Amino acid sequence: xxxxxxxxxxxxxxxxxxxxxxxxxxxxxxxxxxxxxxxxxxxxxxxxxxxxxxxxxxxxxxxxxxxxxxxxxxxxxxxxxxxxxxxxxxxxxxxxxxxxxxxxxxxxxxxxxxxxxxxxxxxxxxxxxxxxxxxxxxxxxxxxxxxxxxxxxxxxxxxxxxxxxxxxxxxxxxxxxxxxxxxxxxxxxxxxxxxxxxxxxxxxxxxxxxxxxxxxxxxxxxxxxxxxxxxxxxxxxxxxxxxxxxxxxxxxxxxxxxxxxxxxxxxxxxxxxxxxxxxxxxxxxxxxxxxxxxxxxxxxxxxxxxxxxxxxxxxxxxxxxxxxxxxxxxxxxxxxxxxxxxxxxxxxxxxxxxxxxxxxxxxxxxxxxxxxxxxxxxxx
Amino acid sequence: xxxxxxxxxxxxxxxxxxxxxxxxxxxxxxxxxxxxxxxxxxxxxxxxxxxxxxxxxxxxxxxxxxxxxxxxxxxxxxxxxxxxxxxxxxxxxxxxxxxxxxxxxxxxxxxxxxxxxxxxxxxxxxxxxxxxxxxxxxxxxxxxxxxxxxxxxxxxxxxxxxxxxxxxxxxxxxxxxxxxxxxxxxxxxxxxxxxxxxxxxxxxxxxxxxxxxxxxxxxxxxxxxxxxxxxxxxxxxxxxxxxxxxxxxxxxxxxxxxxxxxxxxxxxxxxxxxxxxxxxxxxxxxxxxxxxxx
Numbered sequence: 001x002x003x004x005x006x007x008x009x010x011x012x013x014x015x016x017x018x019x020x021x022x023x024x025x026x027x028x029x030x031x032x033x034x035x036x037x038x039x040x041x042x043x044x045x046x047x048x049x050x051x052x053x054x055x056x057x058x059x060x061x062x063x064x065x066x067x068x069x070x071x072x073x074x075x076x077x078x079x080x081x082x083x084x085x086x087x088x089x090x091x092x093x094x095x096x097x098x099x100x101x102x103x104x105x106x107x108x109x110x111x112x113x114x115x116x117x118x119x120x121x122x123x124x125x126x127x128x129x130x131x132x133x134x135x136x137x138x139x140x141x142x143x144x145x146x147x148x149x150x151x152x153x154x155x156x157x158x159x160x161x162x163x164x165x166x167x168x169x170x171x172x173x174x175x176x177x178x179x180x181x182x183x184x185x186x187x188x189x190x191x192x193x194x195x196x197x198x199x200x201x202x203x204x205x206x207x208x209x210x211x212x213x214x215x216x217x218x219x220x221x222x223x224x225x226x227x228x229x230x231x232x233x234x235x236x237x238x239x240x241x242x243x244x245x246x247x248x249x250x251x252x253x254x255x256x257x258x259x260x261x262x263x264x265x266x267x268x269x270x271x272x273x274x275x276x277x278x279x280x281x282x283x284x285x286x287x288x289x290x291x292x293x294x295x296x297x298x299x300x301x302x303x304x305x306x307x308x309x310x311x312x313x314x315x316x317x318x319x320x321x322x323x324x325x326x327x328x329x330x331x332x333x334x335x336x337x338x339x340x341x342x343x344x345x346x347x348x349x350x351x352x353x354x355x356x357x358x359x360x361x362x363x364x365x366x367x368x369x370x371x372x373x374x375x376x377x378x379x380x
Numbered sequence: 381x382x383x384x385x386x387x388x389x390x391x392x393x394x395x396x397x398x399x400x401x402x403x404x405x406x407x408x409x410x411x412x413x414x415x416x417x418x419x420x421x422x423x424x425x426x427x428x429x430x431x432x433x434x435x436x437x438x439x440x441x442x443x444x445x446x447x448x449x450x451x452x453x454x455x456x457x458x459x460x461x462x463x464x465x466x467x468x469x470x471x472x473x474x475x476x477x478x479x480x481x482x483x484x485x486x487x488x489x490x491x492x493x494x495x496x497x498x499x500x501x502x503x504x505x506x507x508x509x510x511x512x513x514x515x516x517x518x519x520x521x522x523x524x525x526x527x528x529x530x531x532x533x534x535x536x537x538x539x540x541x542x543x544x545x546x547x548x549x550x551x552x553x554x555x556x557x558x559x560x561x562x563x564x565x566x567x568x569x570x571x572x573x574x575x576x577x578x579x580x581x582x583x584x585x586x587x588x589x590x591x592x593x594x595x596x597x598x599x600x601x602x603x604x605x606x607x608x609x610x611x612x613x614x615x616x617x618x619x620x621x622x623x624x625x626x627x628x629x630x631x632x633x634x635x636x637x638x639x640x641x642x643x644x645x646x647x648x649x650x651x652x653x654x655x656x657x658x659x660x661x662x663x664x665x666x667x668x669x670x671x672x673x674x
Contacts, residue, residue, distance in 0.1 A: 017496075019605060021504040152649055181652040183609050185600045188398045189644035189651075192524060196391060209506060212601040220511070220527050220599060222518060241505040241601065 007047045008303055010036075010290060011069050013062050013090065014081025014105060016054035019183075019208045022237040024081045024105050027275050028286040032079065034270060035290035043294050044301065051075070057082075059089035066090050070097040076303045077102070077293050079286060084108030084155045094119040098305045100312075102289040105282050107207075107233060108158050109372070112332040116375035119309060120331040124285035125255045127155070129337050129366035130232050131162030133253030137339040137359050138201055139170040143228050147199035148177035149190050149214050151206035156182075159205040159232050175199045184210065187217040195223055202227040207234075212242050219246050235280045239342055239354050247354075250342040256281040256321055257338060257355050263320040278352045288321030325363065330371035330378045334363035390523035395641040397521070401530045403637020404537035405592060409610065410617040410629040411541055412588030415548070418624030419561050419581045422472065423484040427614065428607025429491035430586045433460050434593025435602045436498055439507050449512040449598070453536075456594045457587035464586025468579050491608070498604040506603025515598075533595050540591065541630045548626055557581065613652075616659045622672025632670060 012032060014024050029052050036048045051069060055062035062080070069075040070093070078094065080087045080103045087106035094101035095117035102121045103111050109126040135146075146167050150156040156179070164174050175197045178190045191214070194202055202223055204214050211234055218224050231252040239247045258268035258278045267287065271279045279287075293308070296315065300307040317325035317333065325335035340355040348354065371378035409431060416424045437456035441447030447455060467490060475482045511529050518525040548554040560567045560574050568574045593607075600606060617636055621628025636655050643654045650657075662670060 017499065017504070019504055019603075021499065025504075178648050180648065184652065185606060185610065186398075186402055188401070188530075189395055189641055190648065192394045192398065193391070193645070196388075196394075209504075209601050209603055209605070212505065216508070216599070216601060220529070222525055222527075237503070237505050241503070241507055243508045245510070246508060 007049050007074070008043055008294075008297065009069070009073055009075045009077075010048065010050050010293070011066070011073075011075050011078045012050065012052040012081065012286075013055050013065055013078065013086070014052070015057055015083060016052070018057050020057070020082035020105065022241075023208070023235050023280055024282050024286060027271070027277070027279060027283045028079070028081060028105075030274050031271065031279060031283045031286040032290040034267075035287045035294065038291065039294045039298075043297050044303075048294070055081070055083070055086050057086065059083075059086045062086040063089040063093050066093040066099075067097065070099050075099055076297075076305075077308075079104055079289060081105040081282075084111070084158075085153070087111060088115050091115055091117050091120045100293065100305055100309055102293070104285045104289060107155055109162065110154075110158065110374075112328070112330040113372040113374040116330050116372070116377055118331075118377060119305060121289070121312065121327055121333055122331055123289050123333045124282050125253075125337065126332065126367065127158045127162045127232075128368070129255075129361075130159060130253045131164075131166050132366050133337050133339045133359075133361055134230050134232055134251050135163040135166040135203070136170060138228060138230050138251055139167055139172045143201040143230075144172040145199040146172060146174045146201045146203050146230075147194040147197045147227075148174065148203040148205050149187065149194060150177055150179050151210050152179040152181050155207070156205050160203070163203055163205065163232055180206070180210070180214070182210065185213055187214040188221060190214070191217050191221050191223055194218075194227070195221070200227060202229045203232060204230065205232045208238070212238055215242065215250070216246060224249070235282070236278060236352070236354060237280050240277070240352070244343060244345045244348055244354065247342045248344040251358065252340050252342070252355075254281045254338050254340055254355070255335065256284045257340065257357075258284075259353065259355070260338075260357075267320045284321050288317070288319050291319055292317055328367075328371050330375040332367060332372070334367055336363060337361045337366040391645055392642070393521075394524035395645045396638055397524060397526060397641075398530075399638035399641025400634065401534055401637070402640060403634035404534045404541075405596065405633075406614060406617050406637050407541050407630045407633030408537045408592040408595070409589060409614045410621065410633045411544055411626065412585040412592075413614060413618045414621065414624055414626055414629035415544070415588070416582060416585035417618065418626065419557055420578055421476075421480055421483075421561075422487070422582070423480055424487050424582075424585065425484055425611065426467070426487040426491040426494070427586075427589050428609075428611030429494040430460055430464060430589040430607075431593040431596070431610065432498065432602075432604060432607035433463070433494060434590025435509070435597040435606065436502070436507075436593075437590065438594045438597045439509050439602045442509065443507075449594075452594050453591070457590040460590035460593075461583040461587030465579055465583040467586075468582040472582065473575070473579075491611075495604045495608065502604065504604060506601040506606070509597040509602050511598040529598060533599075536595060537592075540588070544588070545626050545630065613655050616655045620655075620659050620662050620669055622669025625669065625671040625673075628669055628671030 082105035084106040087103045109128045150160045234252040296311045322335035339359040438452040515529040518527045621632035643651045
């Protein structure tokens with residue numbers, strides 16, 4: 001094995017086998033490799049290699065693997081996949097080992113709030129932006145009364161809080177909420193309660209198969225005829241597996257969509273050739289984060305974590321993922337977000353033609369003007 | 381509005397109705413487990429995986445082979461049942477002499493392999509299966525709209541449960557099966573092919589799981605992990621009913637579905653543990669389960 005100093009090591013710790021494996025998973029690793037290929041496979045004359053491991057949605061596995069790579073494999077940068085719980089555990093390691101950590105798949109806004117570190121970059125989206133997107137678009141269209149079906153863990157409750165703030169601030173009202181255990185397959189009881197509440201909007205503060213199964217149930221019990229379903233987090237892989245027949249009309253917020261412009265389509269075409277599906281927003285973010293990290297290394301002429309982080313926090317991010325994005329003092333990458341509506345089967349003209357843009361939000365609209373005051377870095 | 385225990389009556393009736401629907405799923409799944417345990421002494425941890433394979437068999441049939449829902453109701457359990465027979469013939473058969481723990485480990489391993497293969501082929505987020513056209517829509521019961529499909533599930537499940545009970549408790553074949561459990565060597569001495577009987581029993585138990593999978597396919601996302609969470613609950617149902625008791629499995633499946641439904645109104649956060657709390661209480665009070673033999 002070559003000495004650590006002769007190569008640049010990028011790690012990926014993600015859910016590769018569980019419920020979130022379709023969101024990034026192998027596709028995320030592939031996207032990171034595409035970015036490495038685009039810089040020629042080397043940076044500062046050193047070969048770039050990728051390590052990856054399945055955290056199985058267990059915080060202890062994620063944190064210990066991160067520590068091991070930092071101690072023994074000369075890890076230079078880590079990308080974190082799904083699961084807010086695992087990412088919070090890994091951010092603690094980033095602070096101790098002083099390794100830049102790009103949190104991509106996890107949504108919890110606390111990663112750049114109470115749990116922020118000098119080495120964390122929260123890259124693709126967070127619960128605040130999701131709430132500001134979907135919830136404000138629907139409230140402004142007249143959806144004033146809400147009922148939430150919320151996944152009963154940190155991510156779900158943070159998401160519900162973010163959406164509630166937006167609903168209330170825009171003159172709306174939350175009529176009720178029910179916390180469904182993670183991994184519930186039958187949502188009918190919760191949906192019946194939502195129906196009985198008489199609310200106009202059904203807010204789904206969950207993700208993955210929880211989201212799919214709750215939306216499927218809403219269709220079956222006829223809720224989608226009387227209520228507007230609002231997905232607070234849905235990936236294109238979810239819409240693809242649900243089919244347009246079930247998902248049509250749904251509002252959702254996304255950081256990226258493959259069919260936005262020529263650049264996104266070009267990336268998607270390359271990705272599709274390898275993975276046989278269109279990339280999710282977070283897979284695109286894997287590409288972008290890897291590229292931006294390597295560009296920063298090139299710019300400062302070193303893999304020194306402090307120099308790289310300083311560069312990342314003052315440079316603009318411009319690539320196929322976003323334009324004029326920037327990393328705020330608290331570590332949040334502020335960038336454009338899109339409120340989308342899922343097309344009807346009749347509106348969809350070609351494979352994976354799933355979204356129409358309802359609203360383009362600037363990074364400040366999505367995440368506010370100021371860094372999160374609960375983050376210690378924001379006070380300086 | 382009329383209320384009961386401080387809750388509106390329509391809400392309670394609605395939840396009870398849904399509890400009945402879920403209970404019939406539990407009953408069908410725990411029935412297969414109870415048959416396999418009662419007649420073979422095997423703790424079949426692969427039951428959830430066979431349920432998942434049943435749902436995928438229906439999906440694959442519809443997408444690639446043009447097999448509609450109605451044919452899938454027969455063909456998917458048949459195909460998965462044959463797979464179960466192969467598992468019994470090739471692996472499980474060699475473990476009967478050993479501690480039941482070995483059978484549990486083997487079937488658990490098979491479940492993990494089946495989930496891994498299906499995840500590799502179809503991805504983790506699963507696939508959508510449409511509700512058959514004839515069963516779309518709903519009945520308005522006044523307090524809720526009951527989708528026709530859910531009513532159909534209750535009907536099929538109760539019919540199949542009744543037929544299985546009748547077959548095992550009231551027919552000559554059932555008598556042979558029960559005799560073979562009590563004293564296999566004696567039954568063999570009467571010229572009955574006991575290994576064949578056991579193999580078919582496992583196949584039938586597995587087919588019941590697959591049937592539940594086909595019934596579930598239109599209402600939940602067909603995904604590789606759909607069985608792994610359910611199998612634990614179903615085990616609890618079987619333990620509460622009394623390991624191996626056919627009637628116990630059916631009755632406790634239905635009753636626990638109802639209790640779970642009510643919990644979702646009163647305290648939803650507890651809805652995924654209420655079954656286990658009841659299991660603990662029953663085990664303390666009656667270690668053999670509600671319908672188990674002392």
